[in-house]
Amino acid sequence: MAITLADIASELGVSKMTVSRAINNHPLINPQTRERVLEVARRLNYQPNQHARALATNRSYLIGVVVPDLMNLYFAEVTRAIESVTRPAGFQLLISSTEEDATRELDQVEALLHRTDGLIISSVLNPTDTRGYRKLIKDGAKIVLVDRTMKDLRSPSVATDNVRVGKLATEHLINLGHRRIGHLCGDASSVSVERLEGYRQALAKRKLRYVQAQVRPCGLLESEGYAAMRSWLAEGNVPDAIFAVNDPAAIGAMQAMEEAGVRVGDEIALVGAGNIHYGDMLRTPLTTVSWSRNEMGQQAARLLIELINNESTRSKPQAIVLPPELVIRNSCGARPFAPADVSYAARFGIPAVTV
Amino acid sequence: MAITLADIASELGVSKMTVSRAINNHPLINPQTRERVLEVARRLNYQPNQHARALATNRSYLIGVVVPDLMNLYFAEVTRAIESVTRPAGFQLLISSTEEDATRELDQVEALLHRTDGLIISSVLNPTDTRGYRKLIKDGAKIVLVDRTMKDLRSPSVATDNVRVGKLATEHLINLGHRRIGHLCGDASSVSVERLEGYRQALAKRKLRYVQAQVRPCGLLESEGYAAMRSWLAEGNVPDAIFAVNDPAAIGAMQAMEEAGVRVGDEIALVGAGNIHYGDMLRTPLTTVSWSRNEMGQQAARLLIELINNESTRSKPQAIVLPPELVIRNSCGARPFAPADVSYAARFGIPAVTV
DNA sequence: CTTGTGCTTGTTACCGGTAACAGCTACAAT
DNA sequence: ATTGTAGCTGTTACCGGTAACAAGCACAAG
DSSP, X not given: OOOOHHHHHHHHTXXXXXXXXXXXXXXXXXXXXXXXXXXXXXXXXXXXXXXXXXXXXXXXXXXXXXXXXXXXXXXXXXXXXXXXXXXXXXXXXXXXXXXXXXXXXXXHHHHHHTTSSEEEEOOOSOTTOOHHHHHHHHTTOOEEEESSOOTTOSSOEEEEXXXXXXXXXXXXXXXXXXXXXXXXXXXXXXXXXXXXXXXXXXHHHTTOOOOGGGEEXXXXXXXXXXXXXXXXXXXXXXXXXXXXXXXXXXXXXXXXXXXXXXXXXXXXXXXXXXXXXXXXXXXXXXXXXEOOHHHHHHXXXXXXXXXXXXXXXXXXXXXXXXXXXXXXOSTTOSXXXXXXXXXXXXXXXXXXXXX | OOOOHHHHHHHHTSOXXXXXXXXXXXXXXXXXXXXXXXXXXXXXXXXOOHHHHHHHHSOOOEEEEEESOTTSHHHHHHHHHHHHHHTTTTOEEEEEEOTTOHHHHHHHHHHHHTTSSEEEEOOOSOTTOOHHHHHHHHTTOOEEEESSOOTTOSSOEEEEOHHHHXXXXXXXXXXXXXXXXXXXXXXXXXXXXXXXXXXXXXXXXXXXXXXGGGEEEOOSSHHHHHHHHHHHHHHOOXXXXXXXXXXXHHHHHHHHHHHTTOOBTTTBEEEOSSOOTTXXXXXXXXXXXXXXXXXXXXXXXXXXXXXHTTOOOSSSOOEEEEOOEEEOOSTTOSSOOOOSOOOOHHHHTOOOOOO
């Protein structure tokens, strides 16, 4: 078995308490005694039992991170940023990926809450459906929301202005001369809903009609973007420009377009959101909307540590909003798409569907 | 505070022990009693205190995962595969990224060992320098090595045949007609050393000279591949084909080439290793060597769970080797590179260095 | 010579579970 | 009636730390 406080104590003929104080740099201890204890601890390679410590102090020095998808480099980046703050502060991360699945999220959160000091969550849930989290927070759970927020929840959050994200992307496409602009929209999560709202606002502002058929349900995963775009191309009636809810969805759509022989940025303009790594190195570099993933993760980590240490001087939970900006690359194209009615179905060998 | 066993016990007028037995499906309990207990537990939303349980049983149901770089999608994939096995088995993951830094790895491992039931490690360390791990394993640490292995270590491992990886990549370049084949080599880790060995073997087999100047130290990170290639191009004397130790390094190199106006696959053939996500969607799709990340993660997870449950029937630790295969895309080019002595320095505006 | 005070150390109990063993009850066997 | 034996439940101690309080000691002040 491992070395315990008691081993060191008996070795030195002192009490466990003295050893404990030495290890924890407690002020009420003779510096010489501390040195003697630390020396023995080093010699025996003492490692405190974290479970015992957590049980006694009710502090685990663990932070749970719940993200929708670790294969999405956007979240890998946010997670790394979180770690860059939590590690120096002495916390370790319990990371779990929900695969964009709400049930899994609730399970994970429930499981993580009781073995961590607090959670950083990027929630897949519908932002209006806050019952679950509201209760947890009332019961004292320390939760910070990152990237995806929820309405009226008394917990700090860090996100970008997603309505503006949708507006920036859509307005850019309008400015390029496009009039038939579609949207691959996400799910019920806050980012999806707000970016859709931004898309609508941009259209309205420029007096363009909002056409239901031009908004295709998709999801936030690359595979979903691919599937949605593939069926859209097969059915026909594809717009000349598309704003995809996020970069993975855009990249999935891009892949579907390429398979169908559609020249991205030329025949169909495409804009994503999130500015994920490799977006600039793709066959068709992806035009996107960007904000700092680094800032996002670091701020979230700071807010959570504040919360854990009860340093929150403010009465209202802080909601940090990071400014989004357009990153223009090639996928949005320069020329508008001229022919109004090309069917891509033939390219897949699938009969076109009249909408 | 949270509900404890004692709360449930007093509510029902039974002992803590009875409640504990009910919660854990212990056989020595009256089914009716169990039902009554479970009902109250549900009603009060009892969540067992994992720290207390871990302290009493010496089992935490946590598995530590130490990977070199979570921004490397290769490891994100392996991690996801690990999780797909460990989660159904009731374990949670404590993930930490070492950023390809040996010191950080040792720190992390030390810290994780004492709060987990076992570790899955992809080690950055020099594979011959096994002192540290050897001692830990002798002291009872449950460790499975994944992707990167170490010599003579009594612990199970899952990896690919990295000598073969280097051979496959290099032979492919030779078969394409290249004679001046360089290598962006990694660090002291097992994959780096073995792939370099494969590169040498392939050259030797085809009677090509091993030229020290054509093997550039690089590292395993994208940024390192970029930096190494950039300076190589600036110095001149670049070979017509390059095998990069892994995909991130290859992609970094690719970026440096593009910035220098060098046409990848055309002027310089490039092959990576690992087949990371997006490798096929890059501006120049990356030729690479591939093996199953999924298999890798899942097998590692199974081996560790076996180890934790002491189900290891075999006396020798298992060493699983996954077969690598070549994935031919565009970065390796079709035509060999003709001119032998072009200086790329001018393109950077840097004076060429004669080697 | 007491008393007070500050510094350091020890004692006790507890955090919330679980293992090992003891004890109780009802019923069957002798 | 006694003993044995399942079958279930309770008791006690312990896992390895820490908080709160008690206590010892040296030395200065009264």
